[in-house]
Amino acid sequence: MKKKVLYYLLFLPLISVLTNCSSKEEFDKYYSRPDYLESPIYQQLEARGNFSSLTTLIEKAGYKDILSKAGYWTMMAPNDEAFTKFFQEQGIANASSVDSTTASKIVRYALIYNAFRTERLSDYQSRAGWEEDNAFRRRTAYYDGFKSKVVDNTTNIEASVSVGSSVIVAGSNRNNTPGGDYYIPGDNNNKYLTYFVQEYMDALGLSAYDYNYFYPNSTYTGFNVLKGKTVEADIVAENGIIHEVDEVSLPLINLDQKLEESPNYSIFRSLLETNLVNYVFDQDATTTYQNFTRKTDKAYVKVYDPALFFSPNNENYIKESDNDGQNDAYTMFVPENAVLQNFIDDILLKNYTALDKLPKYIFEDFFNAHMVRNAVWPSQVASYSNGLDEDIRIDINTDVNEAEVLSNGFFYGTNKIQESNLFYSVYTSAYLDPKFTLATRLYNDGSGYREIISNLTGKYTLFLPSDEILISHGYGYDINRSEWTYESPTTGVRVAGTLARTRLLRILYNGIVPTPNGELDDLSGSGIIRSGDFDLAGEYIKWGNNQVWAAGNEALGNKVNILGYEDQRNGRTYYIDNILEFSEQFQGTDIFDLAVQNTQFQSFVRLMLGAGLLDRTTGTIAGVELGTSYTFVIPNNAAVTQATKDGVIPGNASTGVPNYTPTDQQEKEKLIDFIRYHILATRTASDDGLINGQTETLLKNGLGEKTYVNVSSAPGDLLFVDSANRISNYIPSASNNLADRSLVHLVDNYLLYTE
Secondary structure: OHHHHHHHHHHHHHHHHHHHOOOHHHHHHHHOOOOOOOOOHHHHHHHHOOOHHHHHHHHHHOOOOHHHOOOOEEEEEEOHHHHHHHHHHHOOOOHHHOOHHHHHHHHHHHEEEOOOOHHHHOOEEEOOEEEOOOOOEEEEOOOOOOEEEEOOOOOOEOOOOOOOOEEEEEEOOOOOOOOOOOOOOOOOOOOEEEEEEHHHHHHHOOOHHHHHHHOOOOOOOOEEEOOEEEEEEEEEEOOEEEEEEOOOOOOOOOHHHHHHHOHHHHHHHHHHHHHHEEEEEOHHHHHHHHHHHOOOOOEEEEEEOOOOOOOOOOOOOOOOOOOHHHOOOEEEEEEOHHHHHHHHHHHHOOOOOOHHHOOHHHHHHHHHHOEEOOOOOHHHHHHOEOOOOOEOOOOOOOOEEEEEEEOOEEEEEEOOOOOOHHHOOHHHHHHOOHHHHHHHHHHHOOOOHHHHHOOOOOOEEEEEEOHHHHHHOOEEEEOOOOEEEEEOOOOOOEEEOHHHHHHHHHHHHHOEEEOOOOOOOOOOOEEEEEOOOOOOOOOEEEEEOOEEEOHHHHHHOOOEEEEEEEEEOOEEEEEEOOOOOOOOOOHHHHHHHHHHHOHHHHHHHHHHHHOOOEOOOOOOEOOOOOOOOEEEEEEOHHHHHHHHHOOOOOEEOOOOEEOOOOOOHHHHHHHHHHHHOOEEEOOOOOOOOOOOEEEEEEEEOOOOOEEEEEEEEEOOEEEEEOOOOOEEEEOHHHOOEEEOOEEEEEEOOOOOOOO
């Protein structure tokens, strides 16, 4: 029943006409094409009389029928004057002399999918709807499809394909990502056409400068299509919109094709092809090719490494949404051969014997440094970042030899390398030297160390242990299990994974020292300095007589010697013969040892022992943990005597001799509170100005609340102010003693907590 009703509704108009019309003429009149409807694109061009060359090419390309019927196109239509100039430039007699392949290229590249008036060309068709004035490109009907490639000895392809043979190749139509797709069947990788419309230019703050940078011999008009200008816009047709232009445009090549066709950049391309390109057999591509050609050849896809910021042969931009190629494109800055060869000789091969010895990640970083996943407009270079998230260091006015708009982005041929942080920083000393692969691996594995020491805006000193040194201390990396390993050279205890990695992270972090004023350029004197990136998570190390050491070295008695150094743009790298060890003994052991070496610590240490806070055997201090930052403020003997006289701690108030072992519980708790108020928790303060302000102590008040001491630090000065505003000054000659993530200072006064 439902089918009958639907049938009746669909054919009711026809039944009505047949019932009421007395002749075929009336039927035809009812269904005839309305008079008000404009002619289709082909007929419009033909009728206008100044597109005779274009209509001839449309016929040769087989598009007359397509453009003569229903559809939805925008055509950037070159007029006859444009073709006259084109024929002269190409050495072609006239339109009749153009072969069908060239005709097809011109016609299909002039055709944009969907119909766009001028006011819509600057708008982006996003997934969420129209975004006004956010587009400068449109996808065309032209695509390269499959090409034949001759295999040479640099082609990375399956072993069964011999050198000298030809293979069928398609370009990637997606950016290769780990686990993702680089080729989607059914997507022809259509090329884009770039135009310059005033609304878009204004919205982005662009001007004629940006247009003329690419087309210096053309005039910017506010509606240009590549190097040409629009003569008449918004010619309405039944099946779309025509914009008359004064230039003929052959399909633009893409970034991949530009490299292939440009001998000036052959070294850049060779490095890229040899190390980061593979020709991969693809069944979907093979099926498409065989169905289209009726041939039996296998088809391969040219695939760029997933580590690259994008694939230079992908016409589709990122494809996060179908039309994102309308509002952005790629950019490559490509150094010419002579410049790149100098960089190879001076930088890349400084410590390697040949390019094929370099780790793959170096090539990945080098190319990503020259790639931007945006269309970089000349007037706004400073607004963009490369694939390493660095600013662009190419001067657009002096460092660019040629600039070209391509089908999938902008190409800048340069006389300068993009001077990436990775190749000119203290990080480079490890990164580009095979003797330091373990350190480099850890710098690179998400620790954040690479970002710190490769930062060219800061200044650093790097103490760098070689693989040989790290291995001799029990550290290694299991490639098969992808995990760090550590085996104690003294006990033989072995750990792997996170525990081993954490140990080595701490050791290498000890060797990263911010030195904005070159504080460690001369190690012949002596001093103390905090490692790390001023994040206050670092530990202190000392230097003296061209040696350096951390808390663990001091405990073990094995200081670090300097083997040599290398200066980079952001500081100095020291090559060392040992590791900067962190301490694995409890802080109490270090404090007790200080009391043995310097009697001024003894009174306070005796108080710690008598109160039961310090275990002499293990070195543990109640409430103090290994691996946590502390500052130990130790009053000297005179200060302890004064505290006794003042009745702050138990003892003989007349003589000032403390009761080191009080038996009365109340007196013992009074002594414990006194000691805890001299241990600052979570922060390590020194006389360097890095730590200032209220700092928590181990003491809790009667309500269980935290108590604080005010730290005042400046270069060469350090003092502590208690809650009663009493001041304790550090004694420089007996302070800045290293312990596990801690410093121990001797002071001239005791600290008093008052409610």
